[in-house]
Amino acid sequence: MDGIRILITGGTFDKHYDELKGILTFKNSHLPDIIKQVRITIPVELEINQLVDSLEMGDQDRQNILAACTRASEDQIVITHGTDRMVDTAKVLGPAGLNKTIVLTGAMVPYSVAGSDALFNLGCAFTAVQLLPPGVYIAMNGRVFPWDRVRKNYDKGVFESI
Amino acid sequence: MDGIRILITGGTFDKHYDELKGILTFKNSHLPDIIKQVRITIPVELEINQLVDSLEMGDQDRQNILAACTRASEDQIVITHGTDRMVDTAKVLGPAGLNKTIVLTGAMVPYSVAGSDALFNLGCAFTAVQLLPPGVYIAMNGRVFPWDRVRKNYDKGVFESI
Amino acid sequence: MDGIRILITGGTFDKHYDELKGILTFKNSHLPDIIKQVRITIPVELEINQLVDSLEMGDQDRQNILAACTRASEDQIVITHGTDRMVDTAKVLGPAGLNKTIVLTGAMVPYSVAGSDALFNLGCAFTAVQLLPPGVYIAMNGRVFPWDRVRKNYDKGVFESI
Amino acid sequence: MDGIRILITGGTFDKHYDELKGILTFKNSHLPDIIKQVRITIPVELEINQLVDSLEMGDQDRQNILAACTRASEDQIVITHGTDRMVDTAKVLGPAGLNKTIVLTGAMVPYSVAGSDALFNLGCAFTAVQLLPPGVYIAMNGRVFPWDRVRKNYDKGVFESI
Numbered sequence: 001m002d003g004i005r006i007l008i009t010g011g012t013f014d015k016h017y018d019e020l021k022g023i024l025t026f027k028n029s030h031l032p033d034i035i036k037q038v039r040i041t042i043p044v045e046l047e048i049n050q051l052v053d054s055l056e057m058g059d060q061d062r063q064n065i066l067a068a069c070t071r072a073s074e075d076q077i078v079i080t081h082g083t084d085r086m087v088d089t090a091k092v093l094g095p096a097g098l099n100k101t102i103v104l105t106g107a108m109v110p111y112s113v114a115g116s117d118a119l120f121n122l123g124c125a126f127t128a129v130q131l132l133p134p135g136v137y138i139a140m141n142g143r144v145f146p147w148d149r150v151r152k153n154y155d156k157g158v159f160e161s162i
Numbered sequence: 163m164d165g166i167r168i169l170i171t172g173g174t175f176d177k178h179y180d181e182l183k184g185i186l187t188f189k190n191s192h193l194p195d196i197i198k199q200v201r202i203t204i205p206v207e208l209e210i211n212q213l214v215d216s217l218e219m220g221d222q223d224r225q226n227i228l229a230a231c232t233r234a235s236e237d238q239i240v241i242t243h244g245t246d247r248m249v250d251t252a253k254v255l256g257p258a259g260l261n262k263t264i265v266l267t268g269a270m271v272p273y274s275v276a277g278s279d280a281l282f283n284l285g286c287a288f289t290a291v292q293l294l295p296p297g298v299y300i301a302m303n304g305r306v307f308p309w310d311r312v313r314k315n316y317d318k319g320v321f322e323s324i
Numbered sequence: 325m326d327g328i329r330i331l332i333t334g335g336t337f338d339k340h341y342d343e344l345k346g347i348l349t350f351k352n353s354h355l356p357d358i359i360k361q362v363r364i365t366i367p368v369e370l371e372i373n374q375l376v377d378s379l380e381m382g383d384q385d386r387q388n389i390l391a392a393c394t395r396a397s398e399d400q401i402v403i404t405h406g407t408d409r410m411v412d413t414a415k416v417l418g419p420a421g422l423n424k425t426i427v428l429t430g431a432m433v434p435y436s437v438a439g440s441d442a443l444f445n446l447g448c449a450f451t452a453v454q455l456l457p458p459g460v461y462i463a464m465n466g467r468v469f470p471w472d473r474v475r476k477n478y479d480k481g482v483f484e485s486i
Numbered sequence: 487m488d489g490i491r492i493l494i495t496g497g498t499f500d501k502h503y504d505e506l507k508g509i510l511t512f513k514n515s516h517l518p519d520i521i522k523q524v525r526i527t528i529p530v531e532l533e534i535n536q537l538v539d540s541l542e543m544g545d546q547d548r549q550n551i552l553a554a555c556t557r558a559s560e561d562q563i564v565i566t567h568g569t570d571r572m573v574d575t576a577k578v579l580g581p582a583g584l585n586k587t588i589v590l591t592g593a594m595v596p597y598s599v600a601g602s603d604a605l606f607n608l609g610c611a612f613t614a615v616q617l618l619p620p621g622v623y624i625a626m627n628g629r630v631f632p633w634d635r636v637r638k639n640y641d642k643g644v645f646e647s648i
Contacts, residue, residue, distance in 0.1 A: 012508060017601075019594040020643045022498060022570075024510060038282035039270060040304035041320050053508075084508075108201060108505040112600045115503075120200035123285020126304050131293040142202035142288050157506045158203050174346060179439075181432040182481045184336060184408075186348060215346075246346075270343040276436045277341075319344045362606035363594055364628035365644050432525060444524035447609020450628050455617040466526035466612050482527050 003043035004129060005074040006031060009065060009089075010051040011082030013107040013118050026051040030111045030118075031080065038119065040126070045074065054082025054089070054106075062092040069093060069102055076129045079104045080122070083152060083159075086138055094136040094147035103129040105139045108157055165205035166291060167236040168193060171227060171251075172213040173244030175269040175280050188213040192273045192280075193242065200281065202288070207236065216244025216251070216268075224254045231260055238291045241266045242284070245321075248300060249313060256298040256309035265291040267301045270319055327367035328453060329398040330355060333389060333413075334375040335406030337431040337442050350375040354435045354442075355404065362443065364450070369398065378406025378413070378430075386416040393417060393426055400453040403428045404446070407476060407483075410462055414471035418460040427453045429463045432481055489529035490615060491560040492517060495551060495575075496537040497568030499593040499604050512537040516597045516604075517566065524605065526612070531560065540568025540575070540592075548578045555579060555588055562615045565590045566608070569645075572624055573637060580622040580633035589615040591625045594643055 008014065008029045015024040031046050049068050050061055069077055081089055083106045090104055105125035107118035125139040136147040140159040151162050170176065170191045177186040193208050211230050212223060231239055243251055245268045252266055267287035269280035287301040298309040302321040313324050332338065332353045339348040355370050373392050374385060393401055405413055407430045414428055429449035431442035449463040460471040464483040475486050494500065494515045501510040517532050535554050536547060555563055567575060569592045576590055591611035593604035611625040622633040626645040637648050 012505075017510075017595055017599045019498075020640075024503075034282075037277050038279045038304065039320060041322070042304050109503055113503045114598045114600075115199050117200045117281075119279075119281035120196075120285040120288075123282040123287075123304075124289040125285075126282075127286040127289040127301065127306060128293065131290065131306070139289065142200065142204050142285075144289060144293070154506075158201060160203070174343075179348075179433055179437045181336075182478075186341075271341055274438045275341045276438075316344075358606075361601050362603045362628065363644060365646070366628050439523050441524045441605075443603075443605035444520075444609040444612075447606040447611075447628075448613040449609075450606075451610040451613040451625065451630060452617065455614065455630070463613065466524065466528050466609075468613060468617070482525060484527070 003045060003074050004076045004078060004126065005045045005047060005072045007065065007068055007072075007077055007079045008046065008048045008051070009054070009057075009079060009081045011054050011080060011086075011106045012110050013080045013082075013105075013121075014051065015110040016112055024110065034111065034119065034122065038123070047072075052082070054085035057082070057085050057089070062089050065089055066092055066096055069098055069100065070096070072100070075100045075134070077102045078122070078125045078129050081106050083108060083140065086140075087147075087151060090136055090138055090147035090150070099134050101129050101132050101134050102136045103132070103139050103144070104137070165207060165236050166238045166240060166288065167207045167209060167234045169227065169230055169234075169239055169241045170208065170210045170213070171216070171219075171241060171243045173216050173242060173248075173268045174272050175242045175244075175267075175283075176213065177272040178274055186272065196273065196281065196284065200285070209234075214244070216247035219244070219247050219251070224251050227251055228254055228258055231255060231262065231264055232258070234262070237262045237296075239264045240284070240287045240291050243268050245270060245302065245314060248302075249309075252298055252300055252309035252312070261296050263291050263294050263296050264298045265294070265301050265306070266299070327369060327398050328400045328402060328450065329369045329371060329396045331389065331392050331396075331401055331403045332370065332372045332375070333378070333381075333403060333405045335378050335404060335410075335430045336434050337404045337406075337429075337445075338375065339434040340436055348434065358435065358443065358446065362447070376406070378409035381406070381409055381413070386413050389413055390416055390420055393422055393424065394420070396424070399424045399458070401426045402446070402449045402453050405430050407432060407464065410464075411471075411475055414460055414462055414474070418471035423458050425453050425456050425458050426460045427456070427463050427468070428461070489531060489560050490562045490564060490612065491531045491533060491558045493551065493554055493558075493563055493565045494532065494534045494537070495540070495543075495565060495567045497540050497566060497572075497592045498596050499566045499568075499591075499607075500537065501596040502598055510596065520597065520605065520608065524609070538568070540571035543568070543571050543575070548575050551575055552578055552582055555584055555586065556582070558586070561586045561620075563588045564608070564611045564615050567592050569594060569626065569638060572626075573633075576622050576624055576633035576636070585620050587615050587618050587620050588622045589618070589625050589630070590623070
């Protein structure tokens, strides 16, 4: 089917400052506002799969992401995801061998915080998902990596090839 | 040569508010700050070719852009450009047949204004330039168009296929 | 009556980027959103008197502002106004001798543009209107000036005592 | 002495997102940038007294703030402070009976996060410190409270009279 599904799972990308508790947490996704802001003309379907910090994702959470990808009617899927466990989720999606192009992305700085990389990364993922053949990829730091040749360098806060 | 050249020509993307004159104009490019903000790990060469509103671009200005593309040592070039005459510049670059991948992008709302699409569009262009074969393209509204099959719809403020 | 009236007249404070025309103009006031954002607990009444660039204000426009101040049930009135003719409007309001505290303020950079002084200036005016005796004042650049002892220095873009 | 001293103690106002650790913490103060942004024309002296979350302030930290106020050559002092223990610090400064005007302020949302109240609150404090007689005050939510007649309502996240 035409169009792109954006599967929202939370992560730094969507973190929101709770002023009563004084912490960064999740409330709603910013994606509906972002889609308007960036003036996308391709049909986009937003789906909130979960809103969690990826450090707290368990096996079942990853299976829920896989299930959502499987059941999606679109052939092109962008997943917003926490960066700390993005590679782990990619390793669940990759071997599943769905005949779809799936691109995970995220942010090092939340969309709602000054100096965020969220919009840039989303642009990268949104373009990669349209141009790449079926498979599972990670789009971060202006690069696109196949799911099985990437790791996060936690010291530098960037993704790199392996 | 490895790496990506970003050729800066101005446009809405880089407009800056001059508080003494009370108008949007050009001062410096925001691209050096943006490159840091989005945490790109690929070598990037920034080149300010001109800082103008594309409505004021003449033939010579377009030739200057073509000359910069020709002389660039990189095979991948992103051009930030005003949206109003982006297609016109693409029509100068396309027929030149350089053996490089060139992607023009811009913004409907300046980077320095709330609700800007600049970072998203830059992410789209930055990814397209790495994934597409040699040719000249426009990346806007989350889509990538070949230079000779795109127009700006001025009423809607979006780019569309022709 | 208790509470503070904010009389909105436009000016740089409220300018909005029109992405179709590529110009800064007026659409709606940002004040309703701002009032929520800054978590004011005092009753506030917002009134849009006009939405214009103060360079385009005529005598009748100033009379409309005076009329709104006269008819307001509140004794404390903040007026958001373009900086270029703020002093001129103050010179209409001051001699009218209303038994109210009226503070004009504005912005050198629109609220919707990065690096805006709008929120700071509004905070200054909002506090001055509560602490000062009846009279007409201008709050800009972190200072509060009586209406008849202030001018805008157009070269420096700041207000100063005369 | 003429001029206003801004004593920086940290708090939500100055929190910064650490993208490697994924937490809000302190790095540098944003006040130097803010002072430029809001175009203040009064001489301002910035002093970083400490950069802490006020929940972690101890008695000695409060004595350090008092000492800084005592030794300041200015008669007007604004203190940026965490909101959770702002009243506690005010209760140390108030009884000290310095012959200076001291205004504490802070933010519910950090300056670096979208939707911040920091600039507005700073404007309130900056104006209050110039208009009020010697004493210790808290400027929050668009109101100015004497130090001994205010509390933070933690459920609502606002300051109120007692």
